[in-house]
Amino acid sequence: MASYLRFENVTRRFGSFTAVDDVNIDIQQGETFSLLGPSGCGKTTLLRMAAGFDKPDAGRILLDGKDITPLPPDKRPVNTVFQSYALFPHLSVRDNIAFGPKIAKWPQDAITRGVDEMLDLIDLKAHAGKKPAQLSGGMKQRVAIARALVNKPKVLLLDEPLAALDLKLRQRLLVELDAIHDEVGITFIYVTHDQGEAMSISDRIAVMNKGTIEQVGPPAEIYEAPRSSFVAAFIGDTNFLDGRVTEAIDPRFSRCEVNGFGSIVIDNDKPVTPGDRVHLSLRPEKLLVSREQPSSSDLENAIAGKVEDVIYFGSHTRYWVRCGEWRLCAEMQHRKYQLDEQSPKWGDTVWLRWHANDGFLLEQYRAEDEGLLTLPDEDS
Amino acid sequence: MNKERRSEILATAPSFLWLAMFVLVPVLIIFAIAFRPALPAGGIGEGWSLDAVRSLAEPAYLSLLLRTLWISALTTAACIALSLPVAYAMARLTPVWRSRVLLLVIVPFWTNFVIRVFAWQQILHAQGYLAELLRGLHLIGPNDRLLGNLGAVVLVSVYTYLPFSILPLFAAAEKFDFGLLDAARDLGAKPARAFFGVFVPGVRQGIITAFLVVFIPMLGSYVVPDMVGGTGTQMIGNKIAQRNFSDRNLPEAAALSGALALLVLAPMFLRRKEKPQ
Numbered sequence: 183m184a185s186y187l188r189f190e191n192v193t194r195r196f197g198s199f200t201a202v203d204d205v206n207i208d209i210q211q212g213e214t215f216s217l218l219g220p221s222g223c224g225k226t227t228l229l230r231m232a233a234g235f236d237k238p239d240a241g242r243i244l245l246d247g248k249d250i251t252p253l254p255p256d257k258r259p260v261n262t263v264f265q266s267y268a269l270f271p272h273l274s275v276r277d278n279i280a281f282g283p284k285i286a287k288w289p290q291d292a293i294t295r296g297v298d299e300m301l302d303l304i305d306l307k308a309h310a311g312k313k314p315a316q317l318s319g320g321m322k323q324r325v326a327i328a329r330a331l332v333n334k335p336k337v338l339l340l341d342e343p344l345a346a347l348d349l350k351l352r353q354r355l356l357v358e359l360d361a362i363h364d365e366v367g368i369t370f371i372y373v374t375h376d377q378g379e380a381m382s383i384s385d386r387i388a389v390m391n392k393g394t395i396e397q398v399g400p401p402a403e404i405y406e407a408p409r410s411s412f413v414a415a416f417i418g419d420t421n422f423l424d425g426r427v428t429e430a431i432d433p434r435f436s437r438c439e440v441n442g443f444g445s446i447v448i449d450n451d452k453p454v455t456p457g458d459r460v461h462l463s464l465r466p467e468k469l470l471v472s473r474e475q476p477s478s479s480d481l482e483n484a485i486a487g488k489v490e491d492v493i494y495f496g497s498h499t500r501y502w503v504r505c506g507e508w509r510l511c512a513e514m515q516h517r518k519y520q521l522d523e524q525s526p527k528w529g530d531t532v533w534l535r536w537h538a539n540d541g542f543l544l545e546q547y548r549a550e551d552e553g554l555l556t557l558p559d560e561d562s
Numbered sequence: 563m564n565k566e567r568r569s570e571i572l573a574t575a576p577s578f579l580w581l582a583m584f585v586l587v588p589v590l591i592i593f594a595i596a597f598r599p600a601l602p603a604g605g606i607g608e609g610w611s612l613d614a615v616r617s618l619a620e621p622a623y624l625s626l627l628l629r630t631l632w633i634s635a636l637t638t639a640a641c642i643a644l645s646l647p648v649a650y651a652m653a654r655l656t657p658v659w660r661s662r663v664l665l666l667v668i669v670p671f672w673t674n675f676v677i678r679v680f681a682w683q684q685i686l687h688a689q690g691y692l693a694e695l696l697r698g699l700h701l702i703g704p705n706d707r708l709l710g711n712l713g714a715v716v717l718v719s720v721y722t723y724l725p726f727s728i729l730p731l732f733a734a735a736e737k738f739d740f741g742l743l744d745a746a747r748d749l750g751a752k753p754a755r756a757f758f759g760v761f762v763p764g765v766r767q768g769i770i771t772a773f774l775v776v777f778i779p780m781l782g783s784y785v786v787p788d789m790v791g792g793t794g795t796q797m798i799g800n801k802i803a804q805r806n807f808s809d810r811n812l813p814e815a816a817a818l819s820g821a822l823a824l825l826v827l828a829p830m831f832l833r834r835k836e837k838p839q
């Protein structure tokens with residue numbers, strides 16, 4: 183598919199700091215595309231360059247086949263929803279939304295119609311005459327979205343639009359935003375540091391780290407098949423294991439020696455040959471916790487360990503299990519009435535079991551990314 | 563009366579007394595003198611008289627008032643027009659540069675006001691370098707004067723009051739959310755449209771303050787029109803001085819002063835209405 187918005191070898195430096203480093207992204211028309219990463223990863227700089235507030239030092243940005251790199255913000259057919267809303271405090275909700283159409287010199291009746299449509303879309307008709315200061319955070323955010331959408335931009339840029347809101351409201355607006363996207367069909371670029379937001383709203387996600395793109399793909403692919411330790415650790419939680427490949431079982435599976443708990447079976451997510459050092463990401467929910475030794479099959483791994491920490495979350499419980507020199511995090515969903523269950527306790531010996539398919543071999547591993555994992559203190 | 567209220571009253575009492583004694587009482591005395599008869603030798607007579615107040619109806623005063631308002635309005639408009647971009651630029655500077663520029667704005671206050679106006683007198687003098695230069699470039703005719711006209715009064719007044727309009731506008735600009743300009747540009751506004759459509763309304767309170775701190779003192783302006791103006795630029799302040807020192811008619815001077823004071827109060831009420839927002 184042809185790309186609609188394209189970042190081509192885009193680089194942006196601030197002094198000696200490279201905020202965006204030779205980034206290439208192709209965004210399709212109509213999709214919701216997220217730029218996800220920790221603060222300082224370059225996602226906002228990328229968005230500002232798409233909006234025209236910032237210019238790349240190298241590379242170009244194409245929209246619908248046209249190079250928009252040299253255009254100032256007011257000449258670009260894109261609009262932005264700002265993190266701080268940036269509503270004009272001296273104008274009413276109606277006049278805020280009408281700001282763009284007035285500048286574009288729409289006829290008066292078209293402006294009225296366009297604004298009314300937007301007020302319906304965001305369900306704020308009753309508040310049209312109010313000033314921004316009289317609105318709640320959620321309402322302001324909706325006005326900011328309407329003010330941008332009324333201009334019928336080719337791309338809507340959303341810069342952490344929900345970051346200033348509390349959790350419940352954030353979840354509700356996320357659903358609303360998704361509904362708005364379905365209704366207007368405009369391409370959304372969504373910048374966020376919140377992986378949950380990105381996962382739930384996006385068609386595709388670009389995970390950014392230190393000015394570069396680590397991985398681009400649909401949410402499930404990013405989650406299940408992370409290319410790097412950064413992606414694996416930043417999106418959700420995981421366990422990293424490293425070992426050495428000892429034997430190729432067949433084209434799909436290999437045997438691998440992990441220090442401390444012997445031999446495990448791994449899926450050849452990337453080509454490996456005996457002797458290779460590999461890094462495996464194992465999501466906590468893929469590990470089954472049981473008190474009895476499971477009957478293992480050829481492609482199942484089972485290792486014993488001692489429970490060191492238990493955290494109860496209601497819908498699930500997290501266990502930190504000591505297996506030799508490793509401390510693995512396992513998550514158990516409570517699909518039954520949990521009070522009747524005999525769940526493992528602190529100090530219990532348990533078995534962790536997973537299928538070779540359920541781990542994922544990383545293409546790229548950096549020890550520093552372990553810092554992104556949530557681990558309780560060693561001495562707890 | 564609770565304790566907090568009492569300490570509040572105690573804390574404000576000194577300044578209240580000070581203002582009452584040195585502002586309110588003198589103003590009341592001026593109002594009272596306006597209703598006294600004038601003695602030929604310059605003194606204030608016994609009893610009450612409406613002569614001085616009636617003299618305010620003199621037709622010449624109307625043109626004097628209009629001229630005063632005109633010069634004040636011109637000066638205020640020029641001050642605000644010049645201060646807006648300055649305040650904008652200052653608010654966008656890094657904190658270090660901001661305080662440096664702020665110092666430059668305040669530096670003129672280190673020299674006495676009269677001396678600064680006197681310096682302008684020299685700069686604009688008919689035989690001064692500036693006049694010679696402009697004459698040499700044929701920008702002014704051989705008989706044109708830079709001094710003694712409306713232009714000189716407005717120029718020197720703007721120079722004098724510019725810091726007073728820059729400071730409140732800067733204070734407002736400092737609090738202004740410059741992200742709003744990004745938003746305006748994003749919605750298709752050119753830089754000028756964003757400046758006038760978003761920045762200027764955004765610093766409205768600063769503009770009102772700048773207006774008050776320039777316009778009101780300008781209404782009572784005396785030194786500048788006296789030193790760089792001419793007969794055609796006389797303002798109310800000069801007329802009050804003339805009634806006082808040359809005519810020795812204190813009641814008429816007091817009546818004019820009282821009228822000016824009432825005139826000044828009008829924009830203050832405007833401010834009152836503005837406040838609750």
